[in-house]
Amino acid sequence: MISEKILKCRECGRDFLFTPEEQAFYAAKGYGRPRRCKDCRRAARLSKTGRVYSGVCAACGKEARVGFRPSRETLVYCGDCWAQIAAERRSFKSARPRQGRK
Ligand SMILES: [Zn+2]
Ligand SMILES: [Zn+2]
Structure with missing residues (x-):
């Protein structure tokens, strides 16, 4: 069983979590470890597009870095929060059908 790892971001120096899912993803792709945290990776991706x-x-x-x-x-x-919200939205959708709120 793979456990979570705490890595240090080269960009901002913060500690960030390298989750088992990400470790599996990186291993499957033949990558090493991520050198930057999610925020900085996202910012790098955004800075390419605009x-x-x-x-x-x-x-x-x-601080939140966004493309708009x-x-x-x-x-x-x-x-981090965005990932959490996205995960919650996904699980909410799959867990129960939309309930009408009045
Ligand atoms: Zn960072
Ligand atoms: Zn946040």
Whole structure:
């Protein structure tokens, strides 16, 4: 069984989690370990496609880097929170059908 690893990001110096799923993915692709955290990887990916804007994560208050200009109406999330929200949305969808809220 593969366990989670804590790695240090070269870009921002923060510790980040290298999950078993990611380890399996990296192993399957023949990659080594990620050198950057999710935020920095995401930012690097975004910077290839265009501009990167900096905002404040609506969930945890950390810096969030996004590919669009954050406005007051738009909530932005950092990579960690976004991943969590996306996972929750996925499990919510598969766990129970949409219930009408009135
Ligand atoms: Zn980083
Ligand atoms: Zn966050």
